[in-house]
Amino acid sequence: xxxxxxxxxxxxxxxxxxxxxxxxxxxxxxxxxxxxxxxxxxxxxxxxxxxxxxxxxxxxxxxxxxxxxxxxxxxxxxxxxxxxxxxxxxxxxxxxxxxxxxxxxxxxxxxxxxxxxxxxxxxxxxxxxxxxxxxxxxxxxxxxxxxxxxxxxxxxxxxxxxxxxxxxxxxxxxxxxxxxxxxxxxxxxxxxxxxxxxxxxxxxxxxxxxxxxxxxxxxxxxxxxxxxxxxxxxxxxxxxxxxxxxxxxxxxxxxxxxxxxxxxxxxxxxxxxxxxxxxxxxxxxxxxxxxxxxxxxxxxxxxxxxxxxxxxxxxxxxxxxxxxxxxxxxxxxxxxxxxxxxxxxxxxxxxxxxxxxxxxxxxxxxxxxxxxxxxxxxxxxxxxxxxxxxxxxxxxxxxxxxxxxx
Numbered sequence: 001x002x003x004x005x006x007x008x009x010x011x012x013x014x015x016x017x018x019x020x021x022x023x024x025x026x027x028x029x030x031x032x033x034x035x036x037x038x039x040x041x042x043x044x045x046x047x048x049x050x051x052x053x054x055x056x057x058x059x060x061x062x063x064x065x066x067x068x069x070x071x072x073x074x075x076x077x078x079x080x081x082x083x084x085x086x087x088x089x090x091x092x093x094x095x096x097x098x099x100x101x102x103x104x105x106x107x108x109x110x111x112x113x114x115x116x117x118x119x120x121x122x123x124x125x126x127x128x129x130x131x132x133x134x135x136x137x138x139x140x141x142x143x144x145x146x147x148x149x150x151x152x153x154x155x156x157x158x159x160x161x162x163x164x165x166x167x168x169x170x171x172x173x174x175x176x177x178x179x180x181x182x183x184x185x186x187x188x189x190x191x192x193x194x195x196x197x198x199x200x201x202x203x204x205x206x207x208x209x210x211x212x213x214x215x216x217x218x219x220x221x222x223x224x225x226x227x228x229x230x231x232x233x234x235x236x237x238x239x240x241x242x243x244x245x246x247x248x249x250x251x252x253x254x255x256x257x258x259x260x261x262x263x264x265x266x267x268x269x270x271x272x273x274x275x276x277x278x279x280x281x282x283x284x285x286x287x288x289x290x291x292x293x294x295x296x297x298x299x300x301x302x303x304x305x306x307x308x309x310x311x312x313x314x315x316x317x318x319x320x321x322x323x324x325x326x327x328x329x330x331x332x333x334x335x336x337x338x339x340x341x342x343x344x345x346x347x348x349x350x351x352x353x354x355x356x357x358x359x360x361x362x363x364x365x366x367x368x369x370x371x372x373x374x375x376x377x378x379x380x381x382x383x384x385x386x387x388x389x390x391x392x393x394x395x396x397x398x399x400x401x402x403x404x405x406x
Contacts, residue, residue, distance in 0.1 A: 004028040005062035009218075011273055012266045014055050016192040019202055019215040023187070026214065032064045034187035035179055037122070037172065038106070039071035040098030041090065044240035045105045047230025047252075048191075050268055050298075051218050053109040055189060056117075057270075060110055066117040067185060068106050069175060070099045073126030077168050095123075105239050108302060118183070122175050138174055141207050142200070150196035169200050176201030180213060192217040221267070224259040239302050246303040247370020250311035251386065253295035258287050261294060269297045314370045314391060314399075330401045341366070341378040348400045350392065360394065367393040 006024040009015050026032060036052050038045070045053075056066045075095050090098075103119055110117040147153060147169060153161055176198075179185035188198050198215035205213035221229045230237045230252075237252050238244040244252075256264065262280040265271060271279075271293070279290035292312070300308035331348045333339075342357040345366070351357040358376050360366050366373045368384055369391050382404065384390055390402040 003062065005059055005064065008058055008062070009055065012058075013263060014051065014058075014218045014267065016217045016219050017195055017215075018217075019199065020212065023214050023216065026186070027062075027064070032059075032187055033067065033179075033183055033185045034059060034064060034189055035067035035069050035176075035185050036189050037069040037071050037074070037175065038102055039075045040095055040102050041075055042238075043098045043101050044238040044243050045102060046239060047237040048221060048228065049239075050230075051221050052190065053106065054268055055218055057109045059189075060117060066110055067179060067183060068110065068117065068119045069179070070102055070119065070121045072096065072099050072121040072123030074122055074168060074171050074175070077164055077171060101240065105302075120179075120183075122171075122178075125178050126171060126174070134170075134174075138170055138177075138204070141204055142170060142173075147200075151193075153196075169197050172197045173201040173204045176213065177204050177208060180205050180209065186212075187214040187216060189216045189218070191220050193220065219267075224257060224263075229256075229260070229264075241303055241307070245371045246299055246307040247311045247314050249302065250295045250299045250308070250315060251369075253298050254291050254315060256291065256294075261287060261290050264298075265290065265294050269294065269301075271297065311370060314393065329399075330403060332403045332405050334405055336380045336382055336404065339380040341368075341373065341380055342376070344380050344402065345392070345394075348392065348402065350394050350398070350400055365395050 004024060004027055006015075006027045020026075034056075036056055038049065038052075056068070060066050072095055075090060075098075076092075099121060106119065112119060147166070148157070150169070153166070153169075176185070176188050188201055190198060195215075195217050198217065202213040202215050205211065223229055236244075237249060239249075241249075253264065262276065265276045265279065266273065269276075279293060280287075282290055295315075296308050296312055299311050303311075329348075333344075333347070341361075342351075342354045345351040345357045345360075346353070351360065357366075361373050361376050361378075364372055364374075369386060370393070380390075385402075385404050388404050390404070392400045392402060394400070
């Protein structure tokens with residue numbers, strides 16, 4: 001291993017806290033098995049998971065061995081970290097379906113070939129546990145007084161913390177112990193909101209196994225004014241194309257604040273840091289060049305090159321006037337009041353009748369801003385327009401831009 005991945009993670013802005021100063025030396029001299037947990041509370045990962053996925057990819061590229069741990073067991077309890085209320089209880093069937101979706105998405109970032117990354121599910125060892133034996137074997141090492149000082153619990157004390165959630169730290173600590181015993185896992189990584197849980201696991205291994213275990217946390221993905229990234233008016237930005245289309249995903253990154261571009265290029269792409277600094281040296285309008293690179297790289301990583309190319313072409317058609325190498329026809333309208341898409345298609349001369357429009361929609365031949373239309377009598381509303389423009393795509397190659405003039 002020529003480059004110490006610790007230095008890479010520091011330079012790119014990942015590192016927040018580590019349990020031992022000697023972790024850098026460890027990562028430089030041997031291949032370390034490490035893990036990050038993903039609780040499948042939804043049917044897709046979202047932008048908030050992106051930093052962890054990239055950190056795992058950097059670690060694997062440097063010769064270390066990742067374990068992506070799906071929290072099929074811990075999800076039944078619910079992590080109180082960063083929460084002001086009890087998480088929604090999911091059925092075992094929902095959790096399994098979500099876990100299956102996570103596996104597909106994580107596979108875009110890690111190599112799960114023979115001897116490479118592993119994907120495990122903590123339901124395999126948590127669900128068969130005997131409660132009394134677990135309390136006697138594991139619970140004895142945990143001080144309630146100390147647990148209540150953890151940030152993940154302190155923030156919940158005023159509104160109420162259930163005993164169900166209070167067990168979460170013990171279960172996550174047991175995961176680390178189990179992986180240490182059965183997989184030789186020495187390092188747990190995660191977002192900085194997981195610091196208390198990671199410390200608990202490392203301490204449990206030290207007490208039970210009489211050996212060192214390590215922890216590392218990463219900066220949370222925040223905007224320059226301190227808000228969590230990955231939120232839009234429609235909700236979270238998901239990695240599943242059915243929940244956030246590749247075009248919407250592309251446009252989210254294309255439209256981030258200028259002050260967030262360097263951080264995102266550093267954390268979320270594999271571009272060399274010299275190239276990141278070069279792109280981010282641009283000022284004023286030229287910073288848009290860096291945003292285009294960011295949006296394309298991230299869309300390619302998550303959705304593949306074909307979808308990234310489509311999203312970039314659609315964005316250029318909508319905002320820069322060029323699809324398929326030519327200018328895009330444009331129609332200006334003054335209002336969307338009582339306007340149906342079927343009528344707008346006729347206004348733009350994309351169809352000759354409502355019947356033709358209905359047939360095209362039924363065949364999946366109409367898309368708005370990259371999103372396929374499925375509703376025949378879709379009303380045209382102002383929230384469909386981005387920066388006052390709406391891109392209609394008919395079939396594979398016909399684009400038309402609608403501009404809302406008020």
